[in-house]
Amino acid sequence: MTMSEKRESPLAKAVRETSGVVLAECYQCGKCTAGCPMARYMDLTPNQIMRLAQAGDDAALERLLSCEALWYCVGCLTCAQRCPRQLDPAAVMDVLREMAHRRRKIPAAARKILAFHKAFLATVEWGGRMAEIPLVLRYKMNSGDFLSDVFLGPVMLAKRKLPLLPHRIRGRAEIRRIFATCRKGTRP
Amino acid sequence: MKTLGYYPGCSLSGGGIELDLSVRAIAKVAGVELREIEDWNCCGASAAHSLDHSLAVALPFRVLALAESQGLSEVLAPCAACFSRLKGTQVRLTRSPELGQRMQELVERPYNGTVRILNINEFVASLLAEGLAGKFTRKLGLKVVAYYGCLLSRGEDIVTSDDAEDPQGMAAAIRVAGCEVLPWNSSNECCGGGFSMSKTGSVLDLSQAILDEARAVGADLVVTGCPMCHSNLDMRQLELLKRRRVPGALPILYLSELLGLAAGLEPGALGLGRHFIESRQLVRGGA
Amino acid sequence: MARIGVFICHCGENIGRTVDCPAVSAAAVRMPGVVHSVDYKYMCSDPGQQMIKKAIVEMKLTGVVVAACSPRMHERTFRAAAAEAGLNPFLLEMANLREHCSWVHADKAAATQKAIDLVRVMVAKARRDRALRPIRVPVEPTALVVGGGIAGIQAALDIAAGGKKVVLVERGPSIGGHMARLSETFPTLDCSQCILTPRMVEAASHPNITLMTYSEVESVEGFVGNFTVTVRHKARYVDPAKCTGCGDCFNKCPLKNIPNEFDAGLGMRRAIYVPFPQAVPNKPVIDAAHCTMLQKGKCGLCAKICPRGAIDYKDQDSLVKVKVGAVVLATGFQLWDHAAYGEYGGGRLADVIDGFAFERLASASGPTGGLIKRPSDGKEPKTIVFLQCCGSRDDKAGKKYCSKICCMYTAKHAMLYRHKVHDGRAVVFYMDVRAAGKGYEEFVRRALSDDGAEYVRGRVSRITRKQDGTLVVRGADTLAGRPVTIEADLVVLADAVVPRPGSEKLAQIFGVGYDQDGFYSEAHPKLRPVETAAAGVFLAGACQAPKDIPESVAQASASAAKVLGLFANPELEREPIIARVNRATCAHCRACISACPYGAAKDFDVLDRAGKVLRTVVDVNEGLCQGCGTCAAVCRSHSVDLDGFTGEQIHAELNALL
Amino acid sequence: MKTEKADVPTPTTFEPRITAFVCNWCTYAGADLAGTSRLQYAPNLRIIKLPCTGRIDPLFVLKAFENGADAVLVSGCHPGDCHYTSGNYHARRRWTLFRKLLALTGIGDDRLFFSWVSAAEGQKFADLVNDVTAKVRKAGPFQAAHPGRKA
Amino acid sequence: MMKALRQEAAKLLQEKRAALIIGFAEREGHPALFISKPEDCERLFYDVSCRQNLAAYLSKPEVSARRPVAIVASLAALRSLVVLTAESQAAPGQVLALAVDKDAFLGTFDVAGAAELLRSKYPDLGPEKALLERVGELSKKSVVERAAFWAEEFAKCTRCYACRAACPGCYCARCIVEKNAPQWVSTAALGHGNYSWNIMRAFHQSGRCTLCGACEAACPQGLPLMVLNAALDREALEEFGARPGYDPEGKPVIGSWSAEDDHSYMR
DSSP states (O other), rough: HHHHHHHHOHHHHHHHHHHOOOOOGGOOHHHHHOOOTTGGOOOOOOHHHHHHHHOOSSSHHHHHTTTTTHHOOOOOHHHHHTTTOOOOOOHHHHHHHHHHHHHTTOOGHHHHHHHHHHHHHHHHHHHSSSHHHHHHHHHHHHOOOOOOTHHHHHHHHHOOOOOSOOOOOHHHHHHHHHHHHHHHHOOO | EEEEEEEETGGGTTTTHHHHHHHHHHHHTEEEEEEEHHHHHHHHHHHHHHHHHHHHHHHHHHHHHHHHHTTEEEEEEEEHHHHHHHHHHHHHHHHHHHHHHHHHHHHOOOOOOOOEEHHHHHHHHHHTTTTGGOOOOOOOOOEEEEEEETTTOOTTTSSOSSOSSSTTTTTHHHHTTTTTEOOOOOGGGGOOGGGTTTTHHHHHHHHHHHHOOOOOOOOSSEEEEEEHHHHHHHHHHHHHHTSSSSOOOOOOOHHHHHHHHHTTHHHHHHHGGGGGOOOGGGGGTEE | OOEEEEEOOOTTTTTTSSHHHHHHHHHHTSSSSSSEEEEOOOTTSSHHHHHHHHHHHHTTOOEEEEEEOOOOHHHHHHHHHHHHHTTTGGGGEEEIIIIIITTOOOOOOHHHHHHHHHHHHHHHHHHHHHOOOOOOEEOEEEEEEOOOOOHHHHHHHHHHHHHHHEEEOOOSBBGGGGGGGOOOTTTEEEEEHHHHHHHHHHHHHOTTTTEEOOOEEEEEEETTTEEEEEEEEESBBTTTOOOOOOOOHHHOOSOOOOOOOGGGSSSSOOOEESTTOOBOOOOEOOOTTTTTHHHSSSSOOOHHOOOOOOOOOOOOOOEEEEEEEEEOOOOEEEEEEGGGGGTTTTTOTOOOEEOEEEEEEEHHHHHTTTTTOOHHHHHHHSSEEEEEEEEEOTTTOSSSSSSSSSSHHHHHHHHHHEEEETEEEEEEEOOOOOOOOHHHHHHHHHHHHHOOEEEEEEEEEEEEEEETTTTTEEETTTTEEEEEEEEESEEEEOOOOOEOOOOHHHHHHOOOOOTTTTTTTTTBTTSSBOSSSTTTTTEGGGGGGGOHHHHHHHHHHHHHHHHHHHHHHEEEEEEEOOEEOOOOOOOOOOHHHOTTTTEEEEEEEOOTTTSSSSEEEEETTTOEEEOOOHHHHHHHTTTTTESSSSSHHHHHHHHHHH | HHHHTSSSOSSOOOOOOEEEETTTTHHHHHHHHHHHTOOOOOOTTEEEEOOOOOGHHHHHHHHHHHHHHEEEEEEETTTOOOOTSHHHHHHHHHHHHHHHHHHHHHHHHHTEEEEOOOOTOOOHHHHHHHHHHHHHHHHHOOHHHHGGGOO | HHHHHHHHHHHHHHHHSOOEEEEOOTTTTOOOEEEGGGGGGGGGGTTOOOOOOOGGGGHHHHHHHTTSSSEEEEHHHHHHHHHHHHHOOOOOOTTTEOOOOOOOEEEEEOOHHHHHHHHHOOOOOOOOOOHHHHHHHHSOOOOHHHHHHHHHHHTTTOOOOOOHHHHHOOSSSSSGGGGGGGGOOOOOSSHHHHHHHHHHHHTTTTTTTOOOOOHHEEETTOOHHHHHHHHHHHHHHHHOOOOOOOOOOOOSSSBOTTTTTOTTOOO
């Protein structure tokens, strides 16, 4: 154990244990922000997220868990690829996003993204695989985003891109058990 | 006949069905048998990853465990996202035996870490090594930009067969197919990934930049290996065209489709007819 | 018969508080060989020393044990006192009652018992001490300076000014080093060549300095005061004695397009060339790898036109041996190759250049005559982006350390550019501005406020080139909290400072340590920053760590002072702790030769009167031996012994603990 | 010699006698630092100073046991830190084989200790002495464990 | 086999490639036989019961005065010859080996040839299985039991130094036990002295011993000396990759080092 681990905040500890990232190692060069394709849409840039996480106090945590940027990470891996400190800011955002989700602090602008993720997982939990029609229907129900892309569905069907009947795997009971166990693990 | 495990993933039975069709087609031409993992499940994609770190490992873990129990030592995952999830899980398991223990208990399946995951570029390279080029009959003569996106170029210990900043994994195959590979900057830029529905605006911005550069360097088409990238560049191009943000349609093909065409296969059989942006004209002259 | 005197120090209360000093003294006087024992408040004080001196004379002592503090503290003091009283200083030993006993134990009885034991051990040792004489070795009062950059030149000039001879060895065809390539220097913006070239000429013409350019150190034998250095004099193919430096040859050589290293490849040179017009010596060399005459036997033009017949295509490398007493290593640095950064174009983008290339563009004597033109198309760039910390402070692809000089030269670059291109935009991406030096912070501020350099705090993630040649720089402004994209015509990377290639091999030749990055290790980071672990080998300039010009010059002068100090005496005195071989019992198994870290153990032929070899045994070179005693421990028959730590002494010390 | 020992009371319980062979540049200086830092440790150790661990012949260790030591400690510079560049590396090899030989013939690692203590490791030195002393206290007197040794 | 050996030995003498042949006599105990006339070669004998390592004679002044010399050499003696060469105790070109292995005569080799033969045909000579088992059994015992075992064994030692005389590695002009002022090893055949002597004898052979077994064979008291030699041999092999007797220019194990050497036991 290094000295910096000894006196880390509860947040820094949680981040380290889940993602392996030692926040104190970040020296705020901003290369993550510079390369992030989504940074321009974010209310906090990746390096600011790292900085606030380093601060780790209650006010910082509050800002982190209520920001939109957490939900805008597209998972492109650019930040980790180029970080000169060999850190993974996206993994830190994953940890924070899970915390925000658990505390149900979802900013309005991110609700569509959360709705999509949830709809996606719901179809997987139900049949073991993602199914596009149920996913879209569920997403539109949850997000209230009824109008977008209405023209695409029929075209996709016409192009035989969407199977009408979703496939359900034999081991779906197993999948549901996995979901249930994970849910228990992450929501105390 | 060489046998390879096959993990199509959810996209390939839906929006990305062309990738499935063309991969199976060129495997057949090369004489490689693809054996689908029985009763495979979704890898969880970015949704599980975003919301639940245990689930994000548990779902791919079940797939790996199934493959191992079915005697598949090498598994092709043509979808770049599935590849990244499966191989990423494999990497994490190697780094942490403790995680492996936890997952065995959670998923209730044993896994000894013996499965090797291949992406589409590695798969194509192995087909070339097996002599696929000898089966090529059609001269394509196209100018191509190779688009790797994020998940076929990056990921520490995940994409081990390529250079993250200057990926070249498709170039040899495209050249063997009789096409010219044009240098460009966007080969490893992000298209907006899984935000196609939930944050469409960003996908349009990012995809437009990629299409703009492809056109600027004089490409006839973009070749990709990822169904998410394909969907963003192909399906979302309709909207860019509608809003006149791009001046004209640019076909987007999967690498496997391009090779299938070179092998003389019918465009329809490869799934070209299912794209939103018409691409069958690319081979009209040469067929 | 041994007559040992024991002197027990209370060190005020420091020892006396926990050790019963009178009891120790009472015990000591009963130890074998002890004829005198006394305890006193402060043994190191003048009266204390007088007490020892007086006893040595009056009691006719043959050995002394001072039981006091650590020998690291006062062994020199007490040995000097003993010497003043006429006792060989190596007959005095110290028992460490303070650091090793009174300060670390609270129980007085146990501490006193331990103190008695410690004294008994040292008495046993002192009884078997032998008078040793410091080893004297003659010093060859000539210094070798390796590297002809500003550090090497300065060291050579200072040593020469001190009246000692210097051999200055430089790998390239001219001295001058990197400083000769610079346009202007921070923070005064004076012309680099204007201040350097007089020094170069002085070095070349100084009667005490022998210049050996186009030469490399091949091997070294010997030790401090007496090195024999073999220097490889590379074939120049031009006889410097005949050549007048008229320049006919290199103006006529048909091979015109060899990238000139001096100009960072931006300018061209011929196959026969001087690297730059002010070169010293100003005489050309032929680059054998490119010359068609040397490669294919065709051409020979330069030989035909040389009016002095100085060209010699048959010239060959020659090895020259020089005898020197001290060495200054001043091999300098180079810039890290940014090809490792794929995201910055991996070295493939012509208009992404390093700091030296920019220096040459900005230099009035450079390939563009001081006009800022970008390499790809010769256009004047209207926007230049400067990237600091390129390869520095990067554990992943580059180097962990800060390269120290980049903040300053980047500010200078931005400033020079704004002076030359008034409508140009200079954007500097930085992480921190480290401007700790006289006038440095003021200089950087001037670049911002007077010269309009735009500083953006953040790293750059990617540099790409558009079809029209514009470079797109994607960075971050971490202070504003946003990504920024800048379209630039030229990008200058402040690449990390790294040691010269081959520096590790040179370190091995001289027995100098180096760190994981290849920088030479000083003997002590605080107190011996100029010396190395190898006696007589000193460091100057950026071969030790990134340094700017004033620091390099300061260290060069410091190393010169060290050399002159070493040369101040005709002989060198060393502690006589060295190994000796009993030739009568040596079986010549050669284990000691293999074990000796210094190559001091060597084969030795025992000859009869006629000069015939009777037997071969091992002998130890006193000059090379540093006294570690590893040889003595590997010798199965104990035919090797170590003065000051003889087997007999150690045996007696162990018996004293019986 | 017997008379001089009578000056101080003889301990009634077993007090281990430990002989330490240390190098001048690292461990001796580390012990000095323990002193200047006033770190307290067990008074059972007696140091024999040598220039380098490379100087230590295994015979020294055997002699120490012969002379009544209950344990022996050998300590020098960390790898890479040797004042003489490689004396400690030579020593390391020697001890690897020698300790094997001693272990096989009845002197185990509760009596023979090796460590690297640098000039900066005063605390480590103090901890080491305490730890070694405690272990040897547990192991008991050497002579009792090796009754056949009495010459 | 014997015939080939005798013929070859006679040839060496006739051709003056050797001035002296050292071999084994047939009579009881197979003592060393010194032959300088070709016709005497008929007296040469060899079988596996010849336990002496004749390389031990090479460093004796009486023998080195009569070079070139050839010895009848088992595989272990061949290794000893290589070790002695590495330690400059056998002048290359002055020593030949009539190599024998069990019941085969392998030919005549100089040192380089002997090393080459060993490397190519016998690359991993080491302790025999039975010997390793003896080491293993002892290792299984507790430290206390081991101390008791050796106390009993070493108590038998009479300090006759037959082990030393038999050993080709023991060529010191003055053995450490004969060094006084200081006398590190007591010469009295008692506890401490016996322990020190036997330990140091074994230690001085570490990384050099070729496991010929001559010391144990020579011991009139039957001390299990080879157990110590074999244990050190395995340790040096495992820790340092040491295989003594294969490289005539090899560096001594004690007297060289590698940065990678283990020090997990050091704190």
